[in-house]
Amino acid sequence: MNTDVIDKILGVSGGISWVVSYVFYRLYRSRTETARQVRNIPIWEPGEDLHIHLSKEGNLAYAAVEGVVKELNRTLHSHYGNSEGVIMQSQLIEHKSQRVNGFWSEVKKVIRDTTEYVPFALKPGKGNISDRHLVEVLDPGQAARLKDELETTHDKFEPHKSSFVQIGIDRLFGEVTKGLQETEKMLLTGTSIIGVGKVFLERGQIKMGPPDDSSRTYILTKMRLSELVRHYEAQSSLYKIIAILSALIGGGIVSIIVWRQTKAWWERRKQRILFEDIRRTMADAAERRRSQNTGRDRSNEEVEIENACVVCLTNERQVVALNCGHISLCADCAEALPMPKKCPVCRAPVERFMPIFNA
Structure with missing residues (x-):
């Protein structure tokens, strides 16, 4: 190269x-x-203490609120059971095997990937409080880790049905469909989570959303x-x-x-x-x-024809290529050869050039 x-x-x-x-x-x-x-960061629980603090001290630029998910207005219902939640992610994935450079590898093709949200809030784990003291969660789609915390409510793999002939043809062309996988994941009501972000009052209602400082991460997670x-x-x-x-x-x-x-x-x-x-x-x-x-009998033209450099065909041959020993180049052309230098006659590597002298 x-x-x-x-x-x-x-x-x-x-x-x-x-x-x-x-x-x-x-x-x-x-x-x-x-x-x-x-x-x-401080950890708060939804309730009157948080409401009083926000009323006196103002917004919490970055704080954690620990509570239980509570729907606002309506809930999402699972398509495959009785589960209810506030976030629902549905996926339909096609699984295939493809041959690439002689090796078979698993390939996933996402056919459908949808996520639905409904308004929800955080409430304390125990006891009842007024809606005024609930912490409404804003823009949950922007929160980090939330989709990793969704609970799987449905996961079914449907194998692809095909004849042996079709399977043989598919393997011949290097692509075999294995089947479809349908999954449903939800953030269920009653799930205990921690929200980390900006906490503030808006028209007397406690709310949590992404921090104003973009260097801070908005988080919703089930982790402690x-x-x-x-x-x-x-x-x-x-x-x-x-x-x-x-x-x-x-x-x-x-x-x-x-x-x-x-x-x-x-x-x-x-x-x-x-x-x-x-x-x-x-x-x-x-x-x-x-x-x-020395008094040579041959003409200068005859000398040039016999001893012309094989590259430029103009100058006299002046150097010998070692180790092959071919005498075929003038000094200018020998120097101009690209590195690594090779003999133009036999293509052998040239270790060095030596001058020659015509008697």
Whole structure:
């Protein structure tokens, strides 16, 4: 492969490694900051105390509220049972096996993926309170981790029915349909969750929504606060390791590029010095021949035809390629050969050139 092509591939690979390192570094910083913020935030329970605090002290820019999901106005009903909830995600996924480069791999194609939301609030786990003290949850679709916390209320896989002939044809063409998987997940009413975000009063009603500071993460989760902190710390450690490894790989690739370029520069410098010496030697030899006048019988044109460089067909053959021993090039063409240099006659690698002298 051409040296320039290799260097370009290495350069692109190094750039990709640095980009990956930067992305995971940002993720590491984000998860670390989220873990730090969540660890230090106050935890409130929906109720009169929270309402009084907000009335006196104003909004809570970033706080946690722990409560139980309660529907507002209406609920969502499962299509496959008696479950009721406030968020429902339905998916229909086609499972296939595809042959790629001789290997079979599992492929999933999402045919349908819908999520429905209805207004809901958080209430305390025990006791009854007025609707005025409920914490209404705003924009749950923007919350992190919420979809990971949904409970599966339906999961059915329907195998694809086909004849042996059809299966044989599908395998011949490299794509076999295995079946359809239909799932339904819900955030059920009565589920205990923690919300982390901005808590404020609006027309006397307590509400929770995304923080005004975009560096803070809006979270709805069934985890306890300590578990949530450990979760983000674990993610932070993983992203840190990936960022460091990517940076090391990128640095290694850059070091290889620098080494290759330095080596190529040094080789070019050695070649330049070598051919300067060859030209100087050839010039001295030509001057001695002119002064001694050997008295050849052949014409200059005949000499040029017999001894012309096989590349430029103009200059006299002046150097011998070692180790193959072919005498076919002038000094200019020998120097101009691309690296690594090869004999134009036999294509053997050339270790060095030596000048020749015509008597």
